[in-house]
Amino acid sequence: MTTHTRERSTRPTRRAVATVAALGVSMLALGACTPGASTDSEAADSPYGFAAVEQQADAPLTVWVDASRQPAADAFVKANPDVPVTIETYDGGADGSGSFQTKVQAFDQAGSGWPDVVFSTQNNDAAWASQGDDPFAAPLDKGYFEQSFLDGFTEGALAPLTVDGTVYGLRNDLAPTVTWYDESLMERFGYTVPTTWEEYQALGEKVAAEHPGYIVGTVGDAFAEEIYFWGGKAPVNTVVDSGTFSTDTSDPHAQDMAAMIDELLDAGVLAQESVFTPEFVQKYTGKVLMLPGPVWYSGALFDNPDSLAAEPGTVAAGLPLAWEGEEPAAGNVGGGTWFVSRHSANLEAAEKFLEFVTSDERYQVDLAPGLPAYEAAADKWLAKQAESGFFAGDFRANVSTAATQIWDGWGYPRFSQEAVWAKTVTPRLAAGESLVDLLPQWQEAIENEAQVNGYTIK
Amino acid sequence: MTAPTTEGPPARGAATGSSGSRRHHPPRSKRTTVAGRRSRIGYLFVSGYVLFAVAFGVLPALYAVFIAFLDGEGRFSGVASFTRVLQDFRFWPGALHVGAFLLSWLVALLVLVTLLALLVHGIGRRWLSSGIRFVYYIPGALAGASSVVLWLFVLNPTVSPVSAVLRAFGFETFVQTISPGNLPVVLAIIAFWTGAGGWIVVMYGALNSIPHEVLEAARMDGAGPVRTALHIQLPMLRKWISYMAVMSLASGTQLFVEPRVLSQASHAVVPADWSLNQLAYLYAFKQQDLNGSAAIAVILLVVSLGLSTFFVVRGGLFERD
Numbered sequence: 001m002t003t004h005t006r007e008r009s010t011r012p013t014r015r016a017v018a019t020v021a022a023l024g025v026s027m028l029a030l031g032a033c034t035p036g037a038s039t040d041s042e043a044a045d046s047p048y049g050f051a052a053v054e055q056q057a058d059a060p061l062t063v064w065v066d067a068s069r070q071p072a073a074d075a076f077v078k079a080n081p082d083v084p085v086t087i088e089t090y091d092g093g094a095d096g097s098g099s100f101q102t103k104v105q106a107f108d109q110a111g112s113g114w115p116d117v118v119f120s121t122q123n124n125d126a127a128w129a130s131q132g133d134d135p136f137a138a139p140l141d142k143g144y145f146e147q148s149f150l151d152g153f154t155e156g157a158l159a160p161l162t163v164d165g166t167v168y169g170l171r172n173d174l175a176p177t178v179t180w181y182d183e184s185l186m187e188r189f190g191y192t193v194p195t196t197w198e199e200y201q202a203l204g205e206k207v208a209a210e211h212p213g214y215i216v217g218t219v220g221d222a223f224a225e226e227i228y229f230w231g232g233k234a235p236v237n238t239v240v241d242s243g244t245f246s247t248d249t250s251d252p253h254a255q256d257m258a259a260m261i262d263e264l265l266d267a268g269v270l271a272q273e274s275v276f277t278p279e280f281v282q283k284y285t286g287k288v289l290m291l292p293g294p295v296w297y298s299g300a301l302f303d304n305p306d307s308l309a310a311e312p313g314t315v316a317a318g319l320p321l322a323w324e325g326e327e328p329a330a331g332n333v334g335g336g337t338w339f340v341s342r343h344s345a346n347l348e349a350a351e352k353f354l355e356f357v358t359s360d361e362r363y364q365v366d367l368a369p370g371l372p373a374y375e376a377a378a379d380k381w382l383a384k385q386a387e388s389g390f391f392a393g394d395f396r397a398n399v400s401t402a403a404t405q406i407w408d409g410w411g412y413p414r415f416s417q418e419a420v421w422a423k424t425v426t427p428r429l430a431a432g433e434s435l436v437d438l439l440p441q442w443q444e445a446i447e448n449e450a451q452v453n454g455y456t457i458k
Numbered sequence: 459m460t461a462p463t464t465e466g467p468p469a470r471g472a473a474t475g476s477s478g479s480r481r482h483h484p485p486r487s488k489r490t491t492v493a494g495r496r497s498r499i500g501y502l503f504v505s506g507y508v509l510f511a512v513a514f515g516v517l518p519a520l521y522a523v524f525i526a527f528l529d530g531e532g533r534f535s536g537v538a539s540f541t542r543v544l545q546d547f548r549f550w551p552g553a554l555h556v557g558a559f560l561l562s563w564l565v566a567l568l569v570l571v572t573l574l575a576l577l578v579h580g581i582g583r584r585w586l587s588s589g590i591r592f593v594y595y596i597p598g599a600l601a602g603a604s605s606v607v608l609w610l611f612v613l614n615p616t617v618s619p620v621s622a623v624l625r626a627f628g629f630e631t632f633v634q635t636i637s638p639g640n641l642p643v644v645l646a647i648i649a650f651w652t653g654a655g656g657w658i659v660v661m662y663g664a665l666n667s668i669p670h671e672v673l674e675a676a677r678m679d680g681a682g683p684v685r686t687a688l689h690i691q692l693p694m695l696r697k698w699i700s701y702m703a704v705m706s707l708a709s710g711t712q713l714f715v716e717p718r719v720l721s722q723a724s725h726a727v728v729p730a731d732w733s734l735n736q737l738a739y740l741y742a743f744k745q746q747d748l749n750g751s752a753a754i755a756v757i758l759l760v761v762s763l764g765l766s767t768f769f770v771v772r773g774g775l776f777e778r779d
Binding site: 094095096097098105106220221222277278279282418423431452453 | 616
């Protein structure tokens, strides 16, 4: 080529060099402002029990909620119009999507942008949010919240949020599984409500023969394993200690439960749709004879005009089921959790917010769809349900009993069992494979996930 | 996507679309001044692109290559990050998924887009041809995530307008439609639907750049539409087709948004680690392993560079006529 071409080509090159240099400098600058870990002495001096950033009384509070918890945030805004709150909705980490964690870690990289308060549907989030050089979750019981307030939670409600003896979040609601059933249908068909898994299976087979089209449960949700395997006391999610994990699908409880689910699927009395899908509502409204599931099905499904919309006085919450000859046990599906960011510049407002959404009647009794984790609110919520008479049977007593029967052999690891079940088991069940045959694959998938998350498999 | 310019008489070389292709054959003295001014303006035009490409493309890529060889503490660790991600149980399934997706998508794109462009170009009526091109283009106006949302309805037998088709394939529920075996094809269909229209318009422009005399001569020699397509139009489109392959390959290996939205919408039945890019994201923001994430990015870069080179060489993309 000619010389003048080369002359011209030097200009962009020089510019490129300048750009590279400028960008290099800015990248270094970015790297330099990554926040370091707080020192112990700072933490000891702080009234909050951790090194807080400089506080501003009028700093706006950024709150992340899922769509279902929007009313909680709205109720707070209504009750406290003087506190500036920015409400942002996200998926709540539902089905183990991990969006809470991934977003927070992106902010960690950026060194700014954290929300002040986060709601999560997953109760294993404290396992990661409390860890690391610069953990996200503020410890709540080291001076930040009043101990008397924390003592107001139902016993064991804060256990999933307690890591090494420190509480890192507050529980929104309790989510023990109960045995939902339609009392009017039971009477019409002349059935008695089962109390054991064996009776449950027998009833399912009877329904298949006598009243095809009716269902006794669903395995279509990502949390199906928390209803059936947690409630069935199967040791597939055992956190031995913070570095050790064990799962055993060859255990008789796991095998029996899988065999039972296979039988009922073959009989066509277990749905494969998620309860949140339009097809579930379309297919099974009025056809749900039984539905083992969490307490929050009350407001989310039965007493919800957009979902199953049961007739008042027809649906009852039965006690958790037992294996024949054993004590009954409840599973647990979520029960949302609230976290405060350590990086919040308005911890006082954040405390006010958390106290409101977990304990104030204006949300937890008037609006909340599930059983409050805060004991005083729970009593009032149960009383309100009993008073409304929407649910048949002794709703108050059964739900309270279920809350005390949650099986403690199911742990809270740093990964989501729901995500593993959804990707490994759900599509294969839908393709007609047998759950008993899938158990080894499920176990392998859980072990893989545990190892990737730093656990040793025992 | 830029449609080729129609400036000047359509020359063969115009098909490459770059400024270097404007080599007509005027007298030499005139060429220096005109071409000189043109390329100066050309530099101005590309400077913005170059700036951003360096800031958001080249530099991050170099940074990724750099940290891929470091450990979490910033010490040189050789290929440890690479062996770690290659041994991850999610890596090879992810690679298979992306490979299967790319295969079905690229084949569909190369064959169908070329075919459709030839058909549209062959339509004599001007209003019909431009109308069809416009219709093809519409889906491309939707961004990746929103087109997935639309497809969520199409793929769900309960609400789909084409539920009869889904049922004919034996899909009764959404979960069955998006079962792991179907996903590469499902995502390829979504990507084709979104992206093909834009490429058809580009191909149409490329077809326009074929000199009229050449087609006329072919017709005089007795070539029908099929013969003309096979022996005149396709060979002259070769660069464009490989250009499309290279561009699509680059975006296809980075598959992220579509499976991510599907994952949330399907209640995690589509896993959050379905594609390699999603895995890289999980490494960076779930496992706090930026080095592993960078290693995956570098592997992706090497593979797509290799494949791109193949298309560039086979397609003669940088050859001058």
